[in-house]
Amino acid sequence: xxxxLENEKQTATPLVRLNKAGKRYGNVIALSDxxxxxxAGEVMCVLGDNGAGKSTLIKIIAGLHxxxxxxYEVEGEAVSFDSPREALDRGIATVYQDLxxxxxxxxxxxxxxxxxxxxxxxxDIAFMKKTCKDEMLAMGIDLRDVEQPIGTLSxxxxxxxxxxxxxxxxxxxxxxxxxxxxxxVKQSGVVLKYIIQARERGLGVIFITHNPHxxxxxxxxxxxxxxxxxxxxxxxxxxxxxxxxxxxAGGGELEALSHELEAAGGAAAxxxxxxxxxxxxxxLTHDDNGDGTSAAGPPGPPRASGNSGPPGTPSNPx
Amino acid sequence: xxxxxxxxxxxxxxxxxxxxxxxSRVFGRPEAGSIAGAIIIYLFFFAVAPSFRNASSFSSxxxxxxxxxxxxxxxxxxxxxGEFDLSAGVAVTSSALCASIFSYEFTTNVWVGVxxxxxxxxxxxxxNGWLVVKTGIPSFLVTLGMFFMLxxxxxxxxxxxxxxxxxxxxxxxxxxxxAQHVFASSFTVGGVNIRTSIVYWIVVVAIAxxxxxxxxxxxxxxxxxxxxxxxxxxxxxxxRMKIGLFMSVGLLAWFTGMITLFxxxxxxxxxxxxxxxxxxxxxxxxxxxxxxxxxxxxxxxxGALIFGMVNQGIVYAGWDPDxxxxxxxxxxxxxxxxNTYIRRRAEANR
Numbered sequence: 001x002x003x004x005l006e007n008e009k010q011t012a013t014p015l016v017r018l019n020k021a022g023k024r025y026g027n028v029i030a031l032s033d034x035x036x037x038x039x040a041g042e043v044m045c046v047l048g049d050n051g052a053g054k055s056t057l058i059k060i061i062a063g064l065h066x067x068x069x070x071x072y073e074v075e076g077e078a079v080s081f082d083s084p085r086e087a088l089d090r091g092i093a094t095v096y097q098d099l100x101x102x103x104x105x106x107x108x109x110x111x112x113x114x115x116x117x118x119x120x121x122x123x124d125i126a127f128m129k130k131t132c133k134d135e136m137l138a139m140g141i142d143l144r145d146v147e148q149p150i151g152t153l154s155x156x157x158x159x160x161x162x163x164x165x166x167x168x169x170x171x172x173x174x175x176x177x178x179x180x181x182x183x184x185v186k187q188s189g190v191v192l193k194y195i196i197q198a199r200e201r202g203l204g205v206i207f208i209t210h211n212p213h214x215x216x217x218x219x220x221x222x223x224x225x226x227x228x229x230x231x232x233x234x235x236x237x238x239x240x241x242x243x244x245x246x247x248x249a250g251g252g253e254l255e256a257l258s259h260e261l262e263a264a265g266g267a268a269a270x271x272x273x274x275x276x277x278x279x280x281x282x283x284l285t286h287d288d289n290g291d292g293t294s295a296a297g298p299p300g301p302p303r304a305s306g307n308s309g310p311p312g313t314p315s316n317p318x
Numbered sequence: 319x320x321x322x323x324x325x326x327x328x329x330x331x332x333x334x335x336x337x338x339x340x341x342s343r344v345f346g347r348p349e350a351g352s353i354a355g356a357i358i359i360y361l362f363f364f365a366v367a368p369s370f371r372n373a374s375s376f377s378s379x380x381x382x383x384x385x386x387x388x389x390x391x392x393x394x395x396x397x398x399x400g401e402f403d404l405s406a407g408v409a410v411t412s413s414a415l416c417a418s419i420f421s422y423e424f425t426t427n428v429w430v431g432v433x434x435x436x437x438x439x440x441x442x443x444x445x446n447g448w449l450v451v452k453t454g455i456p457s458f459l460v461t462l463g464m465f466f467m468l469x470x471x472x473x474x475x476x477x478x479x480x481x482x483x484x485x486x487x488x489x490x491x492x493x494x495x496x497a498q499h500v501f502a503s504s505f506t507v508g509g510v511n512i513r514t515s516i517v518y519w520i521v522v523v524a525i526a527x528x529x530x531x532x533x534x535x536x537x538x539x540x541x542x543x544x545x546x547x548x549x550x551x552x553x554x555x556x557x558r559m560k561i562g563l564f565m566s567v568g569l570l571a572w573f574t575g576m577i578t579l580f581x582x583x584x585x586x587x588x589x590x591x592x593x594x595x596x597x598x599x600x601x602x603x604x605x606x607x608x609x610x611x612x613x614x615x616x617x618x619x620x621g622a623l624i625f626g627m628v629n630q631g632i633v634y635a636g637w638d639p640d641x642x643x644x645x646x647x648x649x650x651x652x653x654x655x656x657n658t659y660i661r662r663r664a665e666a667n668r
Contacts, residue, residue, distance in 0.1 A: 085553075100551035102544035104611040105537075113541055114552035116534040123534055 013076040014039040015173050015204040016061060016092065021070035023056050030056040031228045032069070038173060038204040038221075043195060045207045045215035047248055048225030054208050057225070058177055061206065062094040063087030091172030095162045097181065103151030107143060108132040110150045111165050131168070138201075139164045139194050156187035160194050173204040180214050192218050212244040224248065348605025349617035351657035355603060355649065356620045356627070363631035370634040373510045380512075383626025384519035386596055387619050388574045391519075391526045392567040394601040394618035398530070399563045400543030400610030401450060401457040405442070405464035406567055407593030412468050413439045413575030414585040415476055418485040421493075428493035436572045442468070443568025447561030469591060476587035489583040501573075502580040515577045519619070522570065526615035539563065544611030599646070600625055603653045624649065 014037040022032035031053045038044040048054045059065040060072065063081030071078055074090050081087045084094070101110045108125075111132040117124045132146045141160050150158060159179050166174055176195070180188040188211075195218045198205055209215050215222060222239060224232040224247055232239075232247055261268040363370045370376070389406055396403055403409075413435045421431030446464055450457045473483075480486055488494055504513045530536040541549035542559045550556050579585050602608065603624060604617030628645050632638075 096551075098548070100548040102541045102548050102611065104544045104607075105540050109537055109540065113537060113549065114554050116537055118534060122532045123537065125532070 014073075015075055016206070017073045017076075018060070018067070019071045019073070021060060021067040021072060023060060023065060024068045029228055031060075031067075034070070034223070034225075034230055035233060036206075036223055038206055040172070040202050040204055041199055042220045043199050043205045043207055043218050045209065045219035045222045046225065047209060047212060047215055047222060047244070049210055049248070051227070052225040053228040054210075054225060055177075056228070058094065058175055058206075058208060061087070061092065061173075061175055063092070088171075091170055092175065093166035093169070093171035093173070094175040094177065095159070095166055095179065096177050097179075101150050101158060101162060104149050106147045107136075107150050107153070107161060108146040111135070111146075111161060111168075115169055135164045135168050136161065139167075139197055141194075154187060155183050156190040159183075159191050163194055163198060167198060167201065167203065171203065173206065174198055175206045175208070177208050178210070179207070180209060180211060188214055210248070212241065212248045216241040216244055347617075348612060348614040349620060350605070350660050351653045352604045352617045352620035352624065354656060355624050355653045359624050359627050359631070359649070363627060363635065367631055367635035370631055373508075375630070375634060377510050377512050377516075379626050379630040380516045380519075380623075381626075382629050383623045384513070384515045385574060385577065386593075386600060386625050387519045387622035388515065388522055388570055388577070389567075389593070389597050390600040390604075390618045390622040391522050391615055392563070392570045393597040394604060394606050394613055394615055395526055395530065395539060396563045396567055397598070397601050397606045397608070398543050398610060398613040399539045399560060400546065401560060401563065402461060402598065403446060403564060403567050404458065404461040404594045405446065405468055406461075406571060406597055407590040407595075408465055408468045408472060409439060409442055409568065409571040409590075410575045410578065410593070411472050411585060411587065411590035412442070413572045414579040415472055415485050415587060417576065418488045418579055418585060419476065419479055421491055422486045422488055423479060425491075428488060428491050428497045431488075432497060432576060435575065436569075439568040439572035439575070440565050441568070443565035443571075444561060446568075447564030450564070451557040451560050465594065472587045472590075483588065484584050484586045485579075487583045488579075494580075494583075497576070498580040500580075501576045518573070518577075519622075523615050523619040530615055535559075540611055542610075596625060596646075599650050603650060605657060624653075 017037040018034055021034045021036075023030045034053075034057065036044060036046070036057075046054055046057060056065070060067050063084045063086055066072075066080055066082075072081075073079065074092065079090065081090075087094075102113065105113070108129045112123075112128045117128055117131075119127075129146050133143060136143050136146075139160050141157060141164075143157075150161060153161065163174065163176070163179075179191050179195075183191060192214060195205055195207060199218075207215065207219065220236055222232070222234045222236070222244060223230060224234075224244075234244075261271050370379075389410065393403060393406055416438050417428070417431040417435035419431075420426070420434050421428045424430075442464065446457070446461050449455065449460045453460075476483065476485060502513070502515070504511050506512070528536075530539060538549065538554045538559050541552075541554055542556045546556050575585075578589075600621030601613065601618045603621035604614060604619065606613030606618060625646065628649065629642060632642055632645065
């Protein structure tokens with residue numbers, strides 16, 4: 001049993017797998033029937049609007065909550081985490097939106113905060129500075145000076161310090177909570193580049209976002225959430241960027257809104273027409289997409305010309 | 319263009335670093351304002367007060383500075399850790415009163431009283447820290463309450479136990495000589511009498527600087543003051559750090575109290591009120607941010623030195639000492655304006 005498991009770990013067993021996972025808070029159902037898996041060198045994107053259940057999902061994977069239904073497996077082994085520390089010990093690291101950095105402290109002090117390397121009673125500062133610089137370089141960031149306060153870095157760079165810190169301290173799976181939410185176009189591109197970088201270093205990445213334009217170029221798999229339920233689960237080959245956008249925007253809802261505005265007449269009708277065009281532009285042949293399979297149109301061509309994405313990354317289906 | 323710079327392997331000397339001049343590197347440090355202030359004050363009194371210039375009067379200036387400086391060091395660490403201690407001034411007096419009255423009333427060896435005072439000071443520090451950490455009430459309020467309580471205890475208990483406003487002289491009690499030798503002796507270098515408290519001050523500042531810059535604990539002090547939630551998220555024991563910082567203020571309050579006690583054999587029960595602000599001002603002059611997370615023990619020591627120089631310089635210049643607080647206030651404003659200006663400049667240069 002264990003020996004075959006060992007073999008499989010290298011190839012097939014996903015690092016993290018949720019099976020029909022759900023979460024209830026009292027009588028509130030926050031999440032139900034969620035399937036998700038991510039293997040080494042894969043990027044799993046979780047898309048959803050505000051209140052879709054993304055944070056609950058993160059909390060389950062990160063070990064803050066336990067699923068109240070379904071199973072959670074790490075490297076093929078069912079687990080039940082009591083604290084984020086336990087998840088961290090299994091190599092599951094979460095980079096939250098606030099990043100857990102101290103703005104006034106230098107980059108290297110932040111990088112090693114809580115995990116300081118010591119030589120006798122002192123910190124091994126030379127080693128830590130060099131390691132910090134090297135690790136950031138491995139992520140493709142050439143830092144001016146590791147002594148500069150981390151608050152002087154750009155949002156994207158700070159995000160990358162947090163990511164490379166998690167990687168350096170043994171993360172196998174990275175959970176990134178809306179890393180591009182507060183960033184500009186260019187900065188988002190930088191962060192996406194590091195997500196690819198992390199993937200190429202063999203990490204599994206769970207990328208939480210509400211922006212399909214960020215998710216599509218880097219993702220291998222996409223889970224769409226709405227009101228605590230999965231409204232679609234796609235391999236990259238099964239979905240195009242436009243379809244993803246349409247699903248995210250809630251094409252059906254937009255259409256309804258368009259009709260409503262049309263009925264109101266006057267100036268609203270003009271808005272309705274514009275909205276109608278928008279919906280047409282999304283390439284949605286209207287469909288309710290209850291389970292996702294119906295949305296799988298003709299397999300989209302590999303998109304190499306993403307405006308914010310990295311150079312063409314052919315999907316590697318599991 | 320910018321793409322090619324980012325993509326190319328880093329050159330050994332990054333061209334983006336070179337622009338920072340040596341001057342702006344000095345001014346980018348937290349100590350900048352206090353270095354400038356100390357030099358200016360020194361030159362000023364050097365010019366206007368002839369007796370300020372000789373070595374023995376500078377030695378006594380250093381002694382006065384050290385009685386502030388020994389407390390300024392832990393108060394600065396505490397401020398970097400994001401908290402205040404308004405009870406620090408009277409805590410020094412409490413400790414000294416405790417040691418002297420205990421050994422006098424119970425006719426014990428002086429050293430017993432000294433140890434009891436140590437326990438009391440550490441307990442007061444612990445109580446401050448524990449209340450702040452457990453209740454989440456700002457340390458400003460918690461230690462303000464402690465300040466008034468200690469002040470009242472100092473006056474009332476001294477009056478009740480000794481029927482005086484000062485502690486009884488303890489110079490005849492067993493162990494006094496050895497305790498005085500440890501806490502308040504002096505030695506002579508090149509004809510100049512130097513008090514040991516100056517040496518203790520330098521040692522304490524050196525240790526505080528070493529802790530801040532070279533040890534893990536120092537890293538944690540900066541982090542709990544800079545952003546406690548972030549520090550907690552990466553596993554820093556925030557509560558224990560803060561309680562430890564309050565207790566280190568207690569430890570040095572005891573030490574300063576003993577130095578004062580054994581210098582004069584007795585201590586006034588109303589002494590120390592107002593000193594808590596002196597400590598905080600010196601730390602701020604030395605570059606500590608009121609909001610925490612930034613500062614320097616060396617800068618704070620220079621802040622204490624500025625205080626000592628103004629205190630003594632006014633006397634040597636033959637001026638009315640009533641002007642002292644005016645000068646201190648003006649100095650505080652001046653250095654803070656300077657610090658703010660420099661920090662803006664330094665940030666703009668990045």
